[in-house]
Amino acid sequence: MSLYSWGNYPRIENRVIRYTGERGLAETISKNSQMIPYGNGRSYGDSALGDTILHMRNHDLFISFDDQTGLLRCKSGVLLSEILDVFVPRGWFLKITPGTKLITIGGAIASDVHGKNHHVEGCFSECVLSFRIMTADGDIINCSREENADMFHATCGGMGLTGVILEADIYLKKINSKNIVQTTVKTSDLKATFDAFSEYKHMPYSVAWIDCLAKGSKLGRCLLMAGDFADDGDLTPNADRKKDIPFNFPSFSLNNLSVSAFNTLYYAKGKNGVAKVDYDQFFYPLDAINNWNRIYGRNGFTQYQFILPLDASYEGLEKILKKIADSGKGSFLAVLKLYGKANENWLSFPMEGYSLALDFKIEHGLFDLLYKLDRIVLDYGGRIYLTKDVRVPEKTFEQGYPMIDKFRELREQTGMNRKFSSLQSRRVNI
């Protein structure tokens, strides 16, 4: 049974080796090459795809929790959703969470994921005190900012290319409600969108859905959602609202017309105002629909996510949004966000500025458009997010990541490059 990534593209045959214990893993590593750890398969592209996949999802035990400090120790296959199920009723939440809770702790570290509070709290690594990782020679080492610091900074954001993360110590944060008080702001163009982001910068969580097919004076119009946890003491578990997409949609069902109609309606439906919603509705709206990736059809999809430095963001985004609107290759999932400062990890994606993420179904002509967008991103000093990527060329990638040679050097010195690689790492030569 071959494993795919969330984008269902590319579909390649692979050999899956399931985690059965430390000894078994050490043996697997010594006998094989070109392996890549795989968590819950939610990275979009080919970050966790390769010929030999180390399937870590079942390595999912909780080890300990300190309810004084909020420090949780668990194995790397634990899902964020499991942590929430267990700890929200006790008044704890993830310090940093991306837009899906269906990822493993190992994956969260390897992608150094971020969320709606990046401008305040930074990336996932900010809540990581330390982790244990099995290296290319089968040893298990402890990594923190003090101990094996290079390995720590290479592994957080290192896309699983430095070894197999086995367990981690992460801090949770105290909450007094499972609910979020959410303010929605509807803006009419890009300028107003930027103004709204600055105005709501003090809010711990903010993100905008942007209508990427709007043109002319409407270019850059959005619905900005900002919020913070309520203080109402309600910690009851959320109702299960799961819906299912039972099969792949035919790939013609998503086209310029249907996406444009959706975007227009969604924008029109959005209302200014304040509302109380639970954390699932606020952070994980798409998790409520099982297999939502199937709406893009059998050929799969990709997400294009880039970030531009703050001072170049407006100009760059204007250019890119124009290109996309003109191309007619719209996506209904287009997310804009203002980020805080970059961290010290070697390959982490965020930097201070604006990031835009767009879903596109895989179709003829898409990659040509994306190569054009790449050029604009680089011209303005930006970079591309590997966790979403399935096609970025080596030169484009490395120009955005100044620490890349350090990463390559570490891989070479420690023999990681012979043991661990993905389709993606081979493409961008890391």
Added chain:
Amino acid sequence: MSYILILGAKSDMAKAVARVYASHGYDLYLACRNTAELDEQIKDIDVRYSRKAVPVEMDITATETHAAIYGALDPKPEGVISVVGYLGDQKTAEKDFSEADRIMRTNYAGPVSMLNLAANDMESRKSGFIIGISSVAGDRGRKSNYIYGSAKAGFSEYLSGLRNRLFTAGVHVMTVKPGFVDTKMTAGMDLPKKLTAQPSEVAEDIYSAWSKGKNVIYTKKRWRLIMLIIRHIPEFMFKKTSI
């Protein structure tokens, strides 16, 4: 709080079943061999659900030890779930009876021995429940795994009789027939994705069917139809197939 006794506690499916019952507030007796290997799982149940999980050293094939093991449980479990399963190797079992014997003892004789004890206890106290994890392989013998399949068939029929016997005592007996499940047992097999369940799905199915008082369930559900068809293929045709 009341206890659930899980037989064959080390498997992936047992781990998932244990979690679901612990999440609904039950404490657990986890019975298997080499219980020292359960330490991490016991801690996990404590951190996740603040429930107790007590290791119980048990060899399912050592039937002469079972009475003492069950007798020592205090308090007695409210429910017993047999998740014991040993697929074995069909080819070896054809040539070497000791492998066939092990498959039959693990999948049939052993669980029967433990469940007899539980059944007698529950019948006399007029409460409790028993869940047996059998297999779709027991619905029709096929050349690829009929030693395992016949042991599971025996186990399914045992559960059917037990259900009939314990009905008047108010003790519920449920038979679970999983199709393909993505576990250590099936690692390396090329299983069709649409017919293969995750252990956590099986565990959720078990819990929800048990709460509704179901008698026999298939998981995934579509296996009921598949097995209905397979059971109805006439023997003169079936013997020529290789499914």
